[in-house]
Structure formats: C-alpha cells, structure tokens
Amino acid sequence: MSLAFDANRWWPAPLLPRQDGRDLALLFVVAALSFLAGLSAMGALAGARAAQGWRTELVGSATLVVRAQGADTADEAAARAAEVVSGVKGVAEARALDAAKAQALIAPWIGAGALPADLPTPRLVAVDLDRKAPATGADLARALKAAGVDADVDDHSRWSAQIMRAGASVEIAAAGLFALILAVLGAVVAFATRQGLTSRHDLVEALHLAGATDGFIARLFQARFSRAAAQASLAGAVLAAIAVASVKVATGGDEQLTALMPIAWADLLAPAPFPVLGALVAAVTARLTAMSVLAARP
Amino acid sequence: MSRKPNVPPIDVPDSYPAQAAVRFEGVSMRYGREPEVFRDIAFELERGSFHFLTGASGSGKSTLLKLIYLSEQATRGRIEIFGEDLALLRRKDRPVMRRRIGVVFQEFRLLDHLNVFDNAALAPRIAGRRPSDYRGDVADLLAWVGLGDRMHAMPPALSGGEKQRLAIARAVINRPEILLADEPTGNVDEAMALRILRLFMELNRVGATVLIASHDRDLVARSGMPVLHLEGGRLAQRGGFDPEEAQ
Numbered sequence: 394m395s396l397a398f399d400a401n402r403w404w405p406a407p408l409l410p411r412q413d414g415r416d417l418a419l420l421f422v423v424a425a426l427s428f429l430a431g432l433s434a435m436g437a438l439a440g441a442r443a444a445q446g447w448r449t450e451l452v453g454s455a456t457l458v459v460r461a462q463g464a465d466t467a468d469e470a471a472a473r474a475a476e477v478v479s480g481v482k483g484v485a486e487a488r489a490l491d492a493a494k495a496q497a498l499i500a501p502w503i504g505a506g507a508l509p510a511d512l513p514t515p516r517l518v519a520v521d522l523d524r525k526a527p528a529t530g531a532d533l534a535r536a537l538k539a540a541g542v543d544a545d546v547d548d549h550s551r552w553s554a555q556i557m558r559a560g561a562s563v564e565i566a567a568a569g570l571f572a573l574i575l576a577v578l579g580a581v582v583a584f585a586t587r588q589g590l591t592s593r594h595d596l597v598e599a600l601h602l603a604g605a606t607d608g609f610i611a612r613l614f615q616a617r618f619s620r621a622a623a624q625a626s627l628a629g630a631v632l633a634a635i636a637v638a639s640v641k642v643a644t645g646g647d648e649q650l651t652a653l654m655p656i657a658w659a660d661l662l663a664p665a666p667f668p669v670l671g672a673l674v675a676a677v678t679a680r681l682t683a684m685s686v687l688a689a690r691p
Numbered sequence: 692m693s694r695k696p697n698v699p700p701i702d703v704p705d706s707y708p709a710q711a712a713v714r715f716e717g718v719s720m721r722y723g724r725e726p727e728v729f730r731d732i733a734f735e736l737e738r739g740s741f742h743f744l745t746g747a748s749g750s751g752k753s754t755l756l757k758l759i760y761l762s763e764q765a766t767r768g769r770i771e772i773f774g775e776d777l778a779l780l781r782r783k784d785r786p787v788m789r790r791r792i793g794v795v796f797q798e799f800r801l802l803d804h805l806n807v808f809d810n811a812a813l814a815p816r817i818a819g820r821r822p823s824d825y826r827g828d829v830a831d832l833l834a835w836v837g838l839g840d841r842m843h844a845m846p847p848a849l850s851g852g853e854k855q856r857l858a859i860a861r862a863v864i865n866r867p868e869i870l871l872a873d874e875p876t877g878n879v880d881e882a883m884a885l886r887i888l889r890l891f892m893e894l895n896r897v898g899a900t901v902l903i904a905s906h907d908r909d910l911v912a913r914s915g916m917p918v919l920h921l922e923g924g925r926l927a928q929r930g931g932f933d934p935e936e937a938q
Contacts, residue, residue: 410804599800602760603814604790604865691764
C-alpha cells in the first residue's frame with residue numbers, strides 16, 4: 394500500500410458524478426454550435442465590411458450621361474459638363490470620357506465593332522466626389538440645368554441603397570442565426586438538465602433527504618452545465634477562428650475573394666465572448682429547468 | 692482499530708414538549724387512480740419512542756414512511772411532524788424539516804461516486820458546514836458504526852453490512868430527532884441484523900424517535916418494542932402507546 398499523501402482522498406468529491414458519456418455528447422453539440430456561431434459572426438463582420446466598402450466606392454463617385462445640344466458636338470458638351478460640375482461644392486474632380494470609352498461601355502450589349510461610326514452615342518463624364526462632404530445628385534443636376542447642359546446624373550444611390558439593404562440583410566440573417574444558435578444551446582442544456590435529473594433520481598432524492606433545498610440541487614446542475622458550456626464554447630470558438638484564419642491565409646492573394654469577403658485579423662476575436670455567453674445561457678437554462686423539475690416533486 | 696466513542700445526545704428542542712414527534716389523523720393514500728394503499732390511518736409516535744412497523748409486502752409500510760419523510764403527500768387526512776401540519780408546510784421549509792428526520796433504506800441508496808467519508812458527511816456538507824468543522828464528527832461516527840478504517844473506501848467495495856452501517860451513519864450525522872428505517876436488515880445476515888438493531892436502540896436511547904419498517908419477525912420479537920401493524924389498508928397497534936386507548 395502506498396504511503397504517499399493523496400489530496401483527493403481528503404478533498405470532498407463533487408456531489409454530481411464526474412462527466413460521463415452523456416456529458417461528452419453535450420460538449421460536442423455545444424462546441425459545434427459555438428463553431429457555427431463563430432463562423433456566422435465573422436462572416437457577418439466581413440459581409441458588413443464588404444457592403445460598406447462597396448457603398449463607399451459608389452457614393453464617392455457619380456456618372457453624367459451627356460447629350461449634344463444645339464451646335465455643340467458630343468465631345469464639346471461632355472467637356473462643358475465636366476467643367477460645370479467641377480465647380481460644384483463637394484466635387485473633387487470631373488473628367489469627360491472619350492467616345493472610345495463610351496463605346497467600350499456599351500459594347501458588351503451590342504457587340505464590339507457593330508457600332509456605326511456615325512451613331513450618336515452619349516458621352517460620359519466621371520465625377521469623383523469629396524469623400525468627406527460629397528455633392529448630391531440633385532446638386533449636380535441643378536448646376537447642369539443652370540448651365541444649360543442636357544445631361545442625366547447617376548449618383549449610384551439606387552445601387553448604394555441596394556447594397557446597404559443587402560449588407561443589412563446579411564447582418565440580420567447573422568443575428569437571427571446567432572439567436573437561433575443560442576436558443577438551440579438553451580434547448581440542449583434544458584434537455585440535458587432534465588435528463589440528468591431523471592437519470593440521477595437517486596442522487597437527487599439522497600440530497601433532498603439530507604436536507605438540500607431545490608436551489609442547492611439546481612446549483613449543482615447549473616455549475617456543471619455552465620462549466621461544460623464554457624469549455625465547449627471555447628473549443629468551438631477557437632476552431633472557428635482557426636478555420637477563418639486558414640481561409641484568410643489561403644485566399645490572401647485572391648483580390649476577388651478578398652473583395653467579396655474582406656476578413657480582418659481583428660474579426661478572429663469576434664467569438665471571444667462565446668465562452669462567457671455560452672456559460673451564461675447554460676447557467677440560466679439549467680437553473681430554470683432544474684427548479685421547474687424539482688418543483689414538481691413533493 | 693476502530694474506537695467506540697459515546698454517542699452525543701440528540702438536540703431535542705424545548706418547544707412543543709408535549710407534542711408527538713409524529714401524528715397521523717385519518718390519513719389515506721393512493722397513487723394516481725390505483726386503489727388506496729391504506730385509509731383512515733391514525734397513530735402517534737411519542738418523542739423518544741421506538742416502534743416497529745410491520746405488514747405484508749405491499750401493505751404500505753414504505754408509503755407510510757415516505758409520508759413522514761416528505762417524499763409523498765397524503766391523499767387525505769392530516770399529518771403532523773413535531774406539531775407542524777405537513778400540508779401547511781411551505782416548500783422552502785421542507786428541507787429544514789427533512790434535516791430533523793434521518794432515513795435508512797434496505798437498498799442503502801449510497802452515492803457510489805463518493806467515498807465512505809463523503810457519503811457520511813453529506814448532510815453537514817449540504818448544510819454549508821466547512822470540512823474542518825465536521826471532519827471530527829464524521830470520523831467519530833464512522834468509528835462508532837465500525838467503519839473507522841474504511842473511510843476512503845468506495846461503496847461498491849463494501850459488504851452489505853458495511854453499506855447498511857454507512858447508511859445509518861449518513862442518516863444520523865445530523866442528529867435527527869426522528870429516525871426512519873425501511874427494512875434495514877433485509878440485505879444483511881442475522882448477526883449483522885442484531886448489530887444494526889443495537890445501533891438503532893443506542894440512537895433511541897440518546898433521544899431519537901425510531902420507526903423501523905420490517906418483516907423480520909424474529910428481530911421484532913427479540914427487540915420487545917411496540918409494533919404498528921398494517922393489514923388490509925388498516926393500522927393496528929400491538930403494545931406500547933395506543934392513542935385510541937388513551938382517549
């Protein structure tokens with residue numbers, strides 16, 4: 394017989410038996426939920442950043458479609474339109490695009506080389522707006538009308554609104570998914586608590602007979618499941634961060650993918666609060682469930 | 692070698708000095724839509740008394756004990772423990788009442804993941820006492836029941852008699868005023884049954900009100916203690932205090 398001092402012999406053992414197979418299943422489910430929540434959170438952040446970037450690009454510019462009027466040629470009308478809007482407050486720069494560029498823009502629809510030389514194609518003017526205090530489409534239209542230039546102003550507001558709506562939809566979907574994951578976590582913990590109280594009926598009765606209050610017994614399950622949820626959430630969050638970091642590293646050189654999903658290194662911290670959040674949800678759910686089950690007993 | 696210290700007396704409060712420890716008035720019990728287990732039971736257990744509860748299997752002995760240790764609620768009638776009507780006892784006060792009652796089961800109901808010491812220390816631990824405060828009491832009690840050298844053993848490694856003595860230690864560590872036992876000698880040999888009976892009598896001597904459900908006729912006869920007998924859903928008293936005679 395070993396004479397070595399064994400602290401575990403004198404340290405009171407946990408009143409709830411140590412983790413068994415059922416707890417491992419719970420750990421796996423919570424870790425998987427945390428992993429999915431981590432992906433959705435980081436995806437939502439990157440999606441929001443992409444939408445914001447596209448919108449910034451769009452609201453930072455406008456396009457004028459200029460038609461020749463009177464004795465002016467199309468090129469002259471475009472040059473005059475560029476000159477007029479250059480003087481509008483909130484415009485950084487305006488430049489008329491030559492006929493070749495205008496034709497290149499419509500070539501995808503009617504085919505290259507199919508345009509007759511004398512086709513009166515409208516001229517385009519690209520306008521770069523002041524990013525800090527951009528001029529509005531109405532400002533530009535007013536200035537052009539005052540100068541007698543026949544032009545339509547496209548300030549990209551239609552696209553910008555759509556992109557913002559799409560960005561907001563991504564955020565709402567991510568928030569909904571996150572709420573759903575939290576609800577599933579709560580349901581899983583509630584099920585595990587109920588199952589734990591049922592399968593450990595003898596233990597619960599022994600504790601009751603020894604004078605334990607419902608709150609005391611509920612606290613045992615609360616502590617067990619909140620600790621398990623914290624550990625599993627941490628594992629899931631770390632795996633999600635590793636997965637997203639791997640995607641970022643693997644697609645780092647691909648400009649199109651990076652533009653579509655601009656992941657920042659800081660985004661990897663998004664799942665950091667998950668262990669605390671998971672523990673909190675598990676603790677509240679386990680306590681409410683246990684108190685409800687125990688209240689049904691005599 | 693285990694020592695046998697003097698058993699400390701039960702701390703019986705001064706309040707309700709004249710009231711019975713247990714009082715049943717017209718108590719009936721049924722589970723769901725099943726036939727009544729028993730009906731219109733009436734009896735009293737005086738403080739410090741020792742009774743056996745006998746009856747055939749299924750006569751309701753365990754159910755009667757469950758009503759006393761608040762594991763079931765009577766379908767009809769009035770049950771008083773220390774003068775308190777259990778039907779009026781608030782849920783938050785039930786644990787306090789349970790701490791005044793110790794229960795021993797035939798199948799022991801020990802917690803297999805806790806060692807002997809932790810099983811015996813369950814009640815003080817739940818009561819929030821620090822290990823340093825109850826360690827001595829638990830060690831003394833385990834020595835008294837003959838398990839002083841088995842404190843770190845796990846229940847599955849114990850014999851039937853050792854398990855039952857541990858169950859008794861666990862039930863009495865809080866010095867309960869009422870000690871209930873449901874067939875405590877059902878899983879032990881005759882010699883161990885006598886030893887366990889002596890433990891109960893010793894606890895009764897220091898003030899505990901004892902009620903033992905048993906079908907062990909020899910044990911009941913040897914003890915010479917009064918008997919409550921359940922038969923056909925009715926209760927009869929043989930010897931000892933009889934409330935009907937008292938009236």
